[in-house]
Amino acid sequence: MLFFYPLPYYITKPGIAQELKPIINVQGGYEEQGAFMLTTVRMGRATPLSYAMAHIQDFHHLYPEEDILQQGESDSDYTVRQLHMMDTSKDAAVIVAYNAANKEIKFENKGVYIVTVVPDMPAYGKLKIGDIVKAVDGQTIETAEELIEYVAKKKKGDKVAITILRNDEEKIVELPLASFPDDQTRFGLGISLETSREVDVEPDVEIDTEKIGGPSAGLMFSLEIYNQLVKEDITKGHKIAGTGTINDKGIVGPIGGISQKIVAADKEGAEVFFAPNQQGAANSNYKEAVQAGAKIDTDMKIVPVDTFNDAIEYLEKLDKVKKAE
Numbered sequence: 001m002l003f004f005y006p007l008p009y010y011i012t013k014p015g016i017a018q019e020l021k022p023i024i025n026v027q028g029g030y031e032e033q034g035a036f037m038l039t040t041v042r043m044g045r046a047t048p049l050s051y052a053m054a055h056i057q058d059f060h061h062l063y064p065e066e067d068i069l070q071q072g073e074s075d076s077d078y079t080v081r082q083l084h085m086m087d088t089s090k091d092a093a094v095i096v097a098y099n100a101a102n103k104e105i106k107f108e109n110k111g112v113y114i115v116t117v118v119p120d121m122p123a124y125g126k127l128k129i130g131d132i133v134k135a136v137d138g139q140t141i142e143t144a145e146e147l148i149e150y151v152a153k154k155k156k157g158d159k160v161a162i163t164i165l166r167n168d169e170e171k172i173v174e175l176p177l178a179s180f181p182d183d184q185t186r187f188g189l190g191i192s193l194e195t196s197r198e199v200d201v202e203p204d205v206e207i208d209t210e211k212i213g214g215p216s217a218g219l220m221f222s223l224e225i226y227n228q229l230v231k232e233d234i235t236k237g238h239k240i241a242g243t244g245t246i247n248d249k250g251i252v253g254p255i256g257g258i259s260q261k262i263v264a265a266d267k268e269g270a271e272v273f274f275a276p277n278q279q280g281a282a283n284s285n286y287k288e289a290v291q292a293g294a295k296i297d298t299d300m301k302i303v304p305v306d307t308f309n310d311a312i313e314y315l316e317k318l319d320k321v322k323k324a325e
Contacts, residue, residue, distance in 0.1 A: 007046045008065045011054050014260040015040030017241050017268035020224040027203040029228030034235030034321070036224040038217040039243050039264050041257035043068075045075075059260050059292075072119035073129070080130045082213025084113060084194075089214075089245065090207050091199045093221035096250045096308050098201050100222075101229035106200040109142040111165065113196040121190020122175040127164065132196055134170065135163035144193035151177065156187040203229075216255035218246030219274060222308050223315075234312065237321030241265035241300075242274030242311070244285070250308035252276050258285045259292035266298040272318075274311050277304035 017037045046054070046062065054060040069078055098105050112133040117123050133141055137160055141147045154160065154177055161174045179187045205225060209217075220242050227234050243261050245253035254276045265273050273293075278284035286304040293302050305311045 004047050004049070007048065007051055009046035009051060010043055010063045010065060010068050011046045011050055011060060012041050012043045012063065012257050012260060013057075013060045014263040014267070015042045017261075017265045017270060020220060023209060024205065024207050024221065024224045024228065026205045026225060026228035029203070030231055030233065032227055032233045032235045033237040034233070035239050036220050036227065036235065037239065037241040037265065037268065037270060038212075038220045039241055039261035040212065041260045041264075058295075059263050061257070061260070070116050072117065072124065077129045079213065081115065084115070084130065085215040086209055086213050086217070088194070089216075089218040090209070090221060091197065092246050092248050093218050093225060094199050094201060094205060094207075095248045096222040096246055097225035097229060100226050100250075100308065100312070103229060104202050108198045108200065110196045110198050112141055112144045112147050113194045114164075114191050115194050116192040118180070118190035118192075120181050121188070122178050123190040126173050126175060127162070127189075127191060128166065130166075132165040133162055133193070134165055137161050138163075143195045145195075147193060151188060160189070162189075214255075215245045215253075216243050219244035219252050219276075219305070219308065219311065222246055222250070223311060226312075234315045236315070236318050238272060238318065239268070239270045240272045240274070240315075241268070241270035242272075242303075242305075244274065244276040244305065246308060252305050252307055252310070254278050254285045258289050259295075262289050262292040262298065262300070262302070263296060266293075266296055266300055270300055272314075273300045273302045274305050274314075275302055277306045277310075279306060280304075 017039045019035045019037050054062050095105060114127055114129055114131045117127055117129060133147060135141055136147055136150050156177055159174055159176045161172050163170060163172050175189050177187050243255050275289040276285040289302050303314050
């Protein structure tokens with residue numbers, strides 16, 4: 001039916017605020033009285049009906065597909081990329097939390113992950129998002145930098161043999177180096193890369209995110225992991241939601257859909273919401289969150305953060321919830 005015909009647009013809407021205690025388990029970790037919660041945005045392809053409804057429903061946003069998908073990327077490629085970003089986010093959160101709790105961390109590089117494949121370049125149709133590069137011309141590759149440096153020594157038209165791991169099977173793909181369509185002065189294979197690594201920690205930690213994708217739960221992951229590693233309960237009995245990417249250094253980055261996440265957190269009764277401050281930028285996530293909070297008349301305290309430590313410092317000053325007599 002016409003009403004269900006897919007359009008070249010995506011619709012986002014408020015998702016859920018989900019407690020992290022059932023998702024994250026540090027072996028022998030401490031219990032908490034309150035809760036940390038990740039927040040999500042629901043997204044799907046627009047149809048004529050949902051497209052029309054999005055114009056009249058609060059906190060429903062429309063995006064052209066080119067704002068969501070990278071060039072040449074399919075919906076399934078997008079899903080793979082989002083799940084990988086979630087994995088990367090979890091690793092960074094573990095590193096930040098274990099370093100903050102003075103726990104041991106070890107790393108093992110697992111190859112180079114293909115993040116994007118550029119259309120009309122040699123790798124297009126031969127390599128896929130999610131492939132792991134294990135070697136080039138028979139030489140083992142452990143980091144993205146090693147592969148980039150190796151290819152940079154080649155000339156346009158040279159061929160390289162890329163060994164990849166796909167679905168637990170290794171295969172070798174021979175590719176020439178060619179000029180990029182939008183910049184004839186540059187040449188390469190047409191892939192962007194990221195080092196894939198395994199983080200080994202003691203005590204062990206398990207994070208079960210099922211099919212949740214994207215990097216935006218990084219900050220909240222780090223807080224929940226840290227809270228299970230240290231004796232003092234930093235929730236102090238409160239329900240604390242938030243969002244924001246996080247890197248290995250504990251720097252919090254911006255995300256999309258924060259107004260929708262404010263709605264989700266408020267609906268679940270969160271008392272505090274951490275929002276990326278972006279160093280006080282005029283169009284920061286924090287300022288958008290405050291505007292959304294005012295629109296729904298929330299009682300949540302919306303707190304700007306630039307780092308993991310900013311969130312910890314706020315929680316240290318938070319009063320404990322008084323237990324009923």
